[in-house]
Amino acid sequence: MNLKHLISRKTISSLSKINGKSVSNNSKYFSTISAAISPSHHPLSNFQSSAYLHNPKIPKPIFPFIRYVHSTLETKLSYASVEAKLASDSEEEEDGTVNEFLSRFFWIMRGKLSEVYTDCDKEIIDGMLLIIVEKVLEEMEKGGIKQTLGSTVAMPSQDFSEDLWRTVWEVSNMVLEDMEKARKKEKMKQFLQSEEVKEMCRFAGEAGIRGDLLRELRFKWAKEKMEENDFYRSLDRLRDEKPAKDGKIFNEQAVVAEDKPSVASLPKRKGKLKYKIYGLDLSDPKWAEVADKIQEREEIQEPKPISGKCKLVMEKILSLKKEDDPSQILAEWIELLQPSRVDWITLLERLGQQNPDIHLKVAELVLGEESFQTNVPDYTKLIDAYAQENRLEDAERILKKMVENGKMPDILTATVLVHMYSKADNVARAKEAFESLRNYGFQPDMKVYNSMIMAYINAGEPRSAESLMREMETRDIKPSEEIYMALLRSYSHSGDVVGAGRIATTMQFAGFQPTMESCSLLVEAYGQAGDPDQARSNFDNMIKLGHRPDDKCTASLIAAYEKKNLLDKALNLLMQLEKDGFEPGTATYTVLVDWLGKLQLVEEAEQLLGKIAELGEVPPLKVHVSLCDMYSRAGFEKKALQALGVLEAKKEELGPKEFERTINALIAGGFVQDARRIHGLMEAKGFIASEQLKVALMASQAFSQRRPTKR
Numbered sequence: 001m002n003l004k005h006l007i008s009r010k011t012i013s014s015l016s017k018i019n020g021k022s023v024s025n026n027s028k029y030f031s032t033i034s035a036a037i038s039p040s041h042h043p044l045s046n047f048q049s050s051a052y053l054h055n056p057k058i059p060k061p062i063f064p065f066i067r068y069v070h071s072t073l074e075t076k077l078s079y080a081s082v083e084a085k086l087a088s089d090s091e092e093e094e095d096g097t098v099n100e101f102l103s104r105f106f107w108i109m110r111g112k113l114s115e116v117y118t119d120c121d122k123e124i125i126d127g128m129l130l131i132i133v134e135k136v137l138e139e140m141e142k143g144g145i146k147q148t149l150g151s152t153v154a155m156p157s158q159d160f161s162e163d164l165w166r167t168v169w170e171v172s173n174m175v176l177e178d179m180e181k182a183r184k185k186e187k188m189k190q191f192l193q194s195e196e197v198k199e200m201c202r203f204a205g206e207a208g209i210r211g212d213l214l215r216e217l218r219f220k221w222a223k224e225k226m227e228e229n230d231f232y233r234s235l236d237r238l239r240d241e242k243p244a245k246d247g248k249i250f251n252e253q254a255v256v257a258e259d260k261p262s263v264a265s266l267p268k269r270k271g272k273l274k275y276k277i278y279g280l281d282l283s284d285p286k287w288a289e290v291a292d293k294i295q296e297r298e299e300i301q302e303p304k305p306i307s308g309k310c311k312l313v314m315e316k317i318l319s320l321k322k323e324d325d326p327s328q329i330l331a332e333w334i335e336l337l338q339p340s341r342v343d344w345i346t347l348l349e350r351l352g353q354q355n356p357d358i359h360l361k362v363a364e365l366v367l368g369e370e371s372f373q374t375n376v377p378d379y380t381k382l383i384d385a386y387a388q389e390n391r392l393e394d395a396e397r398i399l400k401k402m403v404e405n406g407k408m409p410d411i412l413t414a415t416v417l418v419h420m421y422s423k424a425d426n427v428a429r430a431k432e433a434f435e436s437l438r439n440y441g442f443q444p445d446m447k448v449y450n451s452m453i454m455a456y457i458n459a460g461e462p463r464s465a466e467s468l469m470r471e472m473e474t475r476d477i478k479p480s481e482e483i484y485m486a487l488l489r490s491y492s493h494s495g496d497v498v499g500a501g502r503i504a505t506t507m508q509f510a511g512f513q514p515t516m517e518s519c520s521l522l523v524e525a526y527g528q529a530g531d532p533d534q535a536r537s538n539f540d541n542m543i544k545l546g547h548r549p550d551d552k553c554t555a556s557l558i559a560a561y562e563k564k565n566l567l568d569k570a571l572n573l574l575m576q577l578e579k580d581g582f583e584p585g586t587a588t589y590t591v592l593v594d595w596l597g598k599l600q601l602v603e604e605a606e607q608l609l610g611k612i613a614e615l616g617e618v619p620p621l622k623v624h625v626s627l628c629d630m631y632s633r634a635g636f637e638k639k640a641l642q643a644l645g646v647l648e649a650k651k652e653e654l655g656p657k658e659f660e661r662t663i664n665a666l667i668a669g670g671f672v673q674d675a676r677r678i679h680g681l682m683e684a685k686g687f688i689a690s691e692q693l694k695v696a697l698m699a700s701q702a703f704s705q706r707r708p709t710k711r
Helices: 003-016 023-036 043-048 064-075 078-089 096-116 122-141 162-192 195-206 211-240 249-259 285-295 308-318 327-337 341-354 356-366 376-388 392-404 411-423 427-439 446-458 462-474 481-493 497-509 516-528 532-544 551-563 567-579 586-598 602-614 621-634 637-649 656-669 672-684 691-703
Strands: none
Touching: 096 122, 096 162, 122 162, 162 211, 195 211, 308 327, 308 341, 327 356, 341 356, 356 376, 376 392, 376 411, 392 411, 411 427, 411 446, 427 446, 446 462, 446 481, 462 481, 462 497, 481 497, 481 516, 497 516, 516 532, 516 551, 532 551, 551 567, 551 586, 567 586, 586 602, 586 621, 602 621, 621 637, 621 656, 637 656, 637 672, 656 672, 656 691, 672 691
């Protein structure tokens, strides 16, 4: 039976109520599960093949699970019920113990299934795990299970076989045992650092006890203190309990404890569980952390004690200057101490706290030490540290060294690279790192999306940025208002009114109300596009929404009128706004000076220039470009050369448009030699003149126009 048809005929009708809740209320979690295992590519659909039903390689103890998968698919949609649980769980506070148990359980159970079903791919194993975890969640929501292995399994007959259910509880026992060991290990660390144990160690040291013997005594004393603490805590609990009427509660409890066999007890909690299975695609970095935690079986390690000559060398390392080479003194320290990884980590931590200037140098040298046991996260941390300091070349050098040493970048490395290249406005490399994340099967999070979107925006590719934003929305990741505004600015500055309008509309649907800035950007977009009527319409709409136009927004509308040379409408607008209390600022006066200069209204432009001086502000670069253009074309040599001198002093701020306008104005005014000099500055900055400007320069050289008379 095709699973897609099964869903459409048998399941959709039953999805209206799951655990007494509407599916529409749980759509977020249902989409999470569906995105990872879509109906058209559902892993359990492969179970319809007779190859899996009659495969002699599949051991019988877990074989009934295949039949259970079929019966489950025909009666209900398993991951819909999981979705209902997850949706309700989002309202409760997360319980760390339950999450750790489920994470460990999921990881170990995956390994057991993979060993048995060697012919099954990852998607099929995911489907099996989905149903197993669902059942475990159901039992945990009942308040936990205490079930002796080998006894009758309290499960419906149509569910797991007894063998499979026993396997589940064997894994549960294993996980609980590991969690208890981890708890004791952390507790032991606390007692090792307790003041009483430290005092005894100091006394032993003064008595002449050193080395391994002191270390053994320290662990022994810490263990005794921990056991003593546990004993008194148990007495406190017994004291707080309500005594039995017959006064024999302690004896009865002792008898029960002796007769009761060992049990597998799942963690309990009140209310619903809050545990996300991450779509069962294991793409979240948390799974790697859980795997490392489960693999960890090391004893508690302490750094070696440092004394004598080694201590003196250590102090020299800590006092190195930024320009010093630490390799020689580091080699001496290695020879004296013979450090292990924990010693290296201690050294790097102290350097990071006491001498950050030399920390990165030593961290890079440590990567090549065999005793450090360098792994991929070590390279990643150093790359990230260089990226934080904007040292892109050093970060790339470490990345290259990492690959040369046979350490391939992982998900975390790719994430760091996305942020690094996005910050450096290197959109090509950022895109490569972003795509490598997808190749790893990792779904980017909000921070990665934001970095990549900003990289596209800074590179002048707002459409690519918008495409990523739409991808975020399909994955139920709500873009922030900052992302929307960055896209709106990009479209507005380029005069793309369609894109700007689309983003503004999307913002309103997303629940962001129009602000002063968003309305101003729409006015600017239509102004850049040369549509003063639509710019004025958005300007008036902004006033209706209760936003008072500022100087920058008014300047955008005046610039829109300038493109169509509608000076009367611009002046009428200013008079109307002044009646309402508006006072023009530098931005508005700058647009008017440029406009009047193009009309050769020199006196009027100079009056407005005086208005800018009255405001006590320095005229922006655009004003000096306008003045040079106006005075050159009007033949005012002295004033033209003064304005040109200001522009030459600020040549680093000039762009290709400003260079072209200035050179054309100088040629038109007869200042040919000055025009050629400015053209040389333009080429020195790497800007290429347009064909029109090249023709104008050739013509000016041919006709050798003479400078106008001084005025």
